[in-house]
Amino acid sequence: MATYLLTWNPKKFIWTDIQDCVDALYNTGLHTGRWSCGNTRRIKPGDRIFLMRQRQEPRGVFASGLAICDCYEDEHWDPIRAGDGDLALFVMINFDTLLNPDKESILERNLLLHDGETASFNWDTQSSGVSIPDKVAAALEKMWANFIARKDKEPITSDMAVMLPQEIRHQDVNEFIEGAKVRIYVNAYERNIRARKICLEHYGYECSVCGMNFQAVYGDLGKEYIQVHHIKPLHTIGKQYRLDPINDLRPVCANCHAMIHRYNQNLSIDELKKIMIEVAGSGA
DSSP states (O other): OOEEEEETTTOOOOOOOOHHHHHHHHHHHHHEEEEEEEOOOOOOOOOOOEEEEEESSSEEEEEEEEEEEEOOEEESSHHHHHHTTTEEEEEEEEEEOOOOTTTTTOEEEEHTTTTTTTGSSOOOOOOOOOOOOOHHHHHHHHHHHHHHHHTOOOOOOOOOGGOTSSEEEOOOSSEEEEEESEEEEEHHHHHHHHHHHHHHHOSSSSSSSOOBBBBHHHHGEEEEEEETEOOOOOGGGTHHHHHHHHEEEEOOOHHHHHHHHHHGGOOOHHHHHHHHHHHHHHHH
């Protein structure tokens, strides 16, 4: 999995419906859109994408998501060049965060220039589709997660806030996360911080399968730590699907989450509970 920076110059392209896109993401937990990727054809499904506003203040990172397709050619985004028959390269993105720089704060360029690891990268590039080195991407992910968490007043202790780009992602709305010894599938709905917050405010921080509460086991270290599982199989979701954080998401511990998705399956919470009861009853 690679990380790429796409850029937006409002002086050249006026994003007239950006607030509608922001609202759609906030209300449904997911927004999909396309963006110009400059001259690169290297972006692949599952690659991490950050969008940065350039040439107009405030300048900085204002969106993130996952690529869901290979780069493709289409009519140029500039109407004049499109009229001349020019084409441009695009990539489709499942956004997990999208901010309107004219209405809310973004992760500004100056902050990126003064952080140790991110300071080594050229954040003034006007090119779209620039590859971000792994170490810079890891630092950016951490800074971005902290920034969004502060905006949403979401405790940074959640596992959503510490996902780093060394996690391996694949396919359209899937992320394949590899830990030390556990592999699990997490989709973009589970990654959305606002949807996660609504889910956990409703259900709390106990695993819906085994009942584990990290704070009860680890004290303050485990406070408000839990993963969130999207219970609807992804193949049943259409393009018009709207996420309901209470009906569609459940808190689960990492072990149960791994078992739900092991061997590329999607066990229901009740099915996994039944397995645990049967194993406990057998004395295995």
